[in-house]
Amino acid sequence: MTDTPRPTKDRLIHSAATLFRTRGYHGVGLADVLADAQAPKGSLYHHFPNGKSDLAIAAATWASDEMLRLIAASFDGAKTFEAGATTLCYKLAKLFDKTGWDTCPIAATLFEGPDSTDMRAHASHIYEGWIAEVLDHAGRLGLSEDHAKAKAEHLFVLIQGGWMLARARRSSDVLRTLTSQL
Amino acid sequence: MTDTPRPTKDRLIHSAATLFRTRGYHGVGLADVLADAQAPKGSLYHHFPNGKSDLAIAAATWASDEMLRLIAASFDGAKTFEAGATTLCYKLAKLFDKTGWDTCPIAATLFEGPDSTDMRAHASHIYEGWIAEVLDHAGRLGLSEDHAKAKAEHLFVLIQGGWMLARARRSSDVLRTLTSQL
DNA sequence: TGCGGAATAGACCGATTGGTCTAGGGCGTG
DNA sequence: CACGCCCTAGACCAATCGGTCTATTCCGCA
Secondary structure (H helix, E strand, O other): OOOOOOOHHHHHHHHHHHHHHHHOOOOOOHHHHHHHHOOOHHHHHHHOOOOHHHHHHHHHHHHHHHHHHHHHHHHHOOOOHHHHHHHHHHHHHHHHHHHOOOOOHHHHHHHOOOOOHHHHHHHHHHHHHHHHHHHHHHHHOOOOHHHHHHHHHHHHHHHHHHHHHHHHHOOOHHHHHHHHHO | OOOOOOOHHHHHHHHHHHHHHHHOOOOOOHHHHHHHHOOOHHHHHHHOOOOHHHHHHHHHHHHHHHHHHHHHHHHHOOOOHHHHHHHHHHHHHHHHHHHOOOOOHHHHHHHOOOOOHHHHHHHHHHHHHHHHHHHHHHHHOOOOHHHHHHHHHHHHHHHHHHHHHHHHHOOOHHHHHHHHHO
16 A cells, blocks of 8 residues: 555556545545655556546556456355345455445446546446356356346346345345345 | 426436446536536526535436335336235336436435445435335235235345346346236 | 516636657667 | 556646626616
8 A cells, every 4th residue: 555566557547446436436536646646647648548537548448357256255155146135245345344335337338428438338337247157157056048137137137236225225124134135 | 398487406316317327426416417407507506505416316316206206106006015025026118218327216316326425325325215115105005024025025126136137138028027026 | 567586598717537648778789 | 678558647728616706787776
């Protein structure tokens, strides 16, 4: 944290992801990101020629990868779909408590961003990736194709909605009871 | 739309609500609101002495009232809780198609706004108001208190999450299938 | 008809925005 | 040593930000 063995580009992505998640795309100035990452403006435009929008996409992709890892970690050892889903919800609740009451990082950085169709499309792509990952595990755990698809989408909806209510209440409790509604 | 018999204050609120909903609090400049409402800056600061933040709260409150009306309209003639919930989801799907793929107006204007605790608290208050309204109808329709509370929260979660998925997919279909998961 | 507050109108302000540009530092390779 | 390249560094820019301020118009009431 104090010292920075991490390369500048990674620091920029990490800072951007954190800041966008908490204050939204337009709520964060480049100056904020640069200060947090302790990098000069020149470096930013060297690594991200298109500036803020490039940075946002990189940050969202990074956040998405973290989520995919979380899904995999939850379902990998699970005996049933419900067990995996429950683990995921508990892991998310823990994450919620650790990071504070932020938005879904994808929504905050891509949906709130400039009108560019690319960003919206990228956000959609990321979300479908999450659902596909869950779908994969659902199939592996023996659910029929139709059933698996419905379950995967349902879990996504529950998590997104539950996260929002948790944020409003500043409490991760909702997330932990989510799985009972599957 | 073209002509404006509506008083300036209402026009400001309406424009602000629409713009905040589509681009988020920080994504909208006062100039945008003023242009859309065809009002000079002087009027804005006359009606909303605290400027943008006052405007945001008024816009969110207005949007919330619309939602409360929608809930009431859905449940008023309903014979069962499920019937009311289904009607609400269908009404929201229709609204989604009409307004385009915007965020939840409350989240866009209050959560993305400045750090001020007031705004977050107000958002939370509005959400709980929605849940309370549904809870009211649930009780009236014969559900036990515990059961009603769980159902009301569950419906909120489904709608919030479903709306987000609908937005990513640019399709209101998800919203219409939501009720089958109650 | 004239008074007085409500509302409109927009010029103006300093601060901050995202983005561009030039200069220089660090280092592996010839 | 010196060349060239990757990256750092930050001064600088026009545009826009939210907000303040004064002047003017509108309109109900006496």
